[in-house]
Amino acid sequence: MRSPKLAALELKRFGRGKLPAAALVALLLLPLLYGALYLCSFWDPYGKLDKLPVALVNDDKGATSDGKRITAGDEISKKLLDSKVFAWHEVSSAEAEKGVEEGTYYLSLTMPSDFSRKIASSGGDSPETGALQVRTNDANNYIVGQISKTVFGEVRNAASTNASRGFLDRIFINFSDLHDKTAEAAKGADDLKGGISKAKQGSKDLADGLKDSKAGSKKLSDGIVKLNQGSRDLATGSQQVAGGTQVLADKVNGIAGDLRPFFKDNGKSIQDTARLVADTSGAVRHNLDVLVKTAPTAATGARKAADELAEIHRAQCEEAEEPDATACPPLERAKVTSEDAAKIAADVNTLVTNQNGDLKKLSTQLTAFQKQAEALAKRAPTLDDDLASAVAKVNELNTGAKKVAKGAQALHTGLGTAQTGSSNLDTGVGKLKTGAENLDGGLFRLGDGSAELAQGLNDGVDKIPDYDKKDRDARTDVMADPVQLASKSLHAAPNYGTGFAPYFIPLSLWVGAMVAYMLIQPLNRRALAAGASSWRIAFAGWLPVAAIGTAQVGALMAVLHWGLGLQMAHAAGTIGFLALVTCCFAAIVQWLNACFGAAGRILVLVVLMLQLTSAGGTYPVQTSPGFFGAIHPYLPMTYVVEGLRRLITGGPLTPVWLGCAVLAAFTVGALALTAFTARRKQVWSLSRLHPELSL
Template sequence: MSSVRIALNELRRLTAGKLPKLAMLALVLVPLLYASFYLYANYDPYGRLNKLPAAVVSADIGATDSEGTQRNIGREVTDELVGSGTFQWHEVSAEEAQNGVRDDKYSFAITIPREFSTALLSTGNFQPQQATITLTTNDANNYLSGTIADQVAEQVRATIAEKVGSEAADRFLVGFSTIYGKIEEASRGATQLADGAGQLVSGQQQLADGASQLSTGSTQLSTGLNTLRDSTKELPSKSKQLADGASQVAAGNAKVASAAQVAAGASTDLQNSLDNANGQLAQALRNGGLSEEEVQHALSVLGQLRKPVDDANAKIQQANSDLSRLADGARQVSEGAAQLAASAPTLVDGIGKAADGAQQLVDGSSKLATGEQDALKGSTQLRDGANQLRDGLGAGLKEIPNPDDPTRQATANTIADPVAVNSVGVASAGTYGAGLAPFFIALATWIGAFVLFLLLRPLSTRALTAGASPVRVAVGGWLASALLGIAQVIVLFGAVTWLVGIHVAHPLGAIGFAILVSLSFTAIVHALNALFGAVGKFLGLVLLVLQLVSAGGTFPWQTIPDALYPLHIVLPMGYAIDGFRHLLYSGASLQILGDIGVLVAYLVGALAVSAYAASKRRMWTVSQLKPELSL
């Protein structure tokens, strides 16, 4: 007989009847059932994180920034989180968040502390503080929830850091703009200083021109007087006739000498004013921030500019001395007026020229005084411009930050990393393997219960035939699997803790709970086999698949499709996983009582179903005597 013929005969045997055909179809569909449900449940868990409840606590009281504006960055962050829709955010109090994470009401919580804004805005005052947000997780709820929460907290931290860094850079650039404005004001002051200096030079030039004109007038006066002298040389015999004229000349010369003295006095006052201006200018330049070398250089340049004025003053003084001597000579001439009487017309003409020269001397003195006033005005503007330059530069200097080295380094570090995440775990798994241990322990316990009934008979045919009580038959059929199941979980926990190295927070409680899970699972599989026979084994496999996709063993159960929510609530494996998480990580809490209650209810209910199946099996049928499908 060929191999193909053997295979065909076996398939023909397995499909001889309606139930075997359905069994073959079920065997073909098992991989599809597993893959389709699993892919359906885990198609896009990250796209359903908005179903995952999370708490946010905003205790920030706000702070005032460097521009005097009241800010509450904690409130801004909270509003952005709640409005983002990335999770099912709930803004609650700190106590509600702590209790909610502990009791699995919230997957995690983010807390923004009281001084959050104060810390973030501290760099603007060069008192750097690193802000902190607190992330509270509980691996007893779901290990991957904590991992997701870590990523969320990091994204929040990065977003805040980017926002605060951008604002710090903006304040930095605004500071530069302020400094620019102050320096611009100082520049305008410097321009006015230069204009004042130019006017000072112009005034000094006018002063030099006036002095020059005064010198020219003095020369003309000298020429006229020389003419007078030459005309009177040959008139010694006519002095009597010239007595009156000589007296008038003497009087005119005295007036001229007096005018010259006034001009000389004015010139002397101008020199004193310029000397005082030198000292005031030097002090103003020092107050403006110029060095002593720059001040002396400026005074040297000013000295060169006023040299023509000094030269003019020397000539004015000399002219005054000459005119004084001239007045004395005129007096002597008056005494010899008798000798000049015959030359009176010539003498009158000379006196007229002397008078014209004296008038020019007066005009020059007037211009000299005007030039002095212009120079004084220019010096005043120079002083005002220097003061404005000083004030502008001083104000700009105050706007430039000048922290010490430690403050500058701390500020730079805080701007670069303004927010820290403080992770607080209500319960921590520690490792990825420990995080998934509750899921795999629960899965292994179900598989252990499933394989037991590949060998064990759910109900004793002998006891049923003997008319034993259905309850005793049901309990007796389950008790053997229960004992083997207990042995399975004890061996399992030994391997998990000693060989794999998974730390168990409460070993005795965890083992006791694992025994309860095994008793419940073996009772459920026992009931399926007792009630449905060979089909019950297939149903046990289907039930395993449904629990795998709905129990929330890996991703939080809230991320599964809404259609699978009822399965999570009804089927027992989710409660087994939840109980293992609490016992492996944080110890028993009031929440675990609900898990225990559900598993006990399943245990009692499954035994009741097994008793019902035993009661039905007491009436023998043809299908029982000769079943279509036997495994």
């Protein structure tokens, strides 16, 4: 018996009663439970967000900026209520928190009390970011929280754009102010250039002056060195003088100690004696003057008298014939005496004549001595007091000498410091001279730089924009929202259900094949017992399920298209591709059931789970753990999902043709394995007669 007849006989079993017929109908409609119902529930959730209850809390108190009232919270609330993105409920903060916690609201959006103030701060000194507060509760629904992030992201961008408009408008207004201020700065730079030229001349004069100061400081340093050496000698000499005055003071004090009692007790005697000496000195000086005047006359008279006596003596006694014996001896003595007197007078006259200068000096000295004696006589009563005063002055001299010595030493020390300071001054003036020369060079460069600055500022004035209100408004609109998302979706899916259809449709067809082989034998037992060809047996078990699967495809796609509104870019191609898919799935499920028996049903579920997790039907397989990415290319549902996406939403059909080839290969391979299994099943064994597990 041929395979089609065997398949027909298998299907005729479902017409032998109401229950088998009902089972066949249920089998045909089973994919609808997975495909149509799933897609119906997920068909367009984003289009019905306006049915989600969401709390809206507006605590914003508003703010004032540049004299303008800002109520950002009210503006956003109005736009949200008008947009009807969610089913908004305006409530208080406490009600919103309680509602989200209890599940009354899926989430809440709160505009805090300082929302407008923070937005207005963008133009102030301390800008702050205004925060929209979103509260979700994943215990209510996790997906709603994810959807809200996308929706509220757009709300935040819109609010940020509005806030940026005012800030940017102030920036463009400030451009005009900057233009004017830059013009003023350019004029100031021109003035600065002139001032720097004057400063350069001044720095040159300063450098020349410091050059002279350097020479002067060198001379000052050398002079202080010499002065310091002299002060050292002065300090040494003053120390010696101080030592001498100390010795003098000691001696004077010692002598005064001896003389003062004598002066005190003999003042009157000293006065009388001094007066006597003064009188005697006066008399001697007077007689000395008389002597000087009378000595020549006396000498002449004495000589004349001596000569006369000699002549008388010669005449009376020597030449007389009869000298007078009585008179001659006395006359002889008189002659001798007069001769002696004449000689003495002559000697006195000679002495006076020869010593006239000395006598005059002696007279002068006697005059002075007389005055001194008179002065002594006058001061004799006060000699004790005068001596005490003199001693005091000597002591003062000694004290002063010590102070002079100490001051000279201090002067020497100070001049040593001054010598160091003058040396440092000389070095410092040298550095100042170098610095002044550098300053002169720097001012030269500064002059060039100021010229460039002035030129640059003048050029910059022309480059700084000066916008009017129309230009400001246009530029503010662009910069507040500079990037527009020009989104273009190639072969866009119109809704959520269309996007998930390539995933749920093969799932339902696999389940349909799995349930079909729960009702239909994978291998016809009569054919096995009759020893029919293994390929004929394999086809006989596969064709009924393939036919049922094709009918399932028709029923499922009819409901999806006319019931849910699924639009397909390639409707005929989709139907044909799904027919191949259901034939492939039927072949794989047949082999698993035929080869492994009762355990095969479990393996069918395992293979289904592996395909669902690795096909990339929801999220890209790259986001899954590595194991699923590794098995992704080796399972048929991978190619089914890729092919259906192109057939339903459009695009190049290369994945479709690749999928057809892979599915055909899986189908042929599974049928070959089933035929091999049928060949083995024609040989009976104890394990077949008494299986370990049966379902």
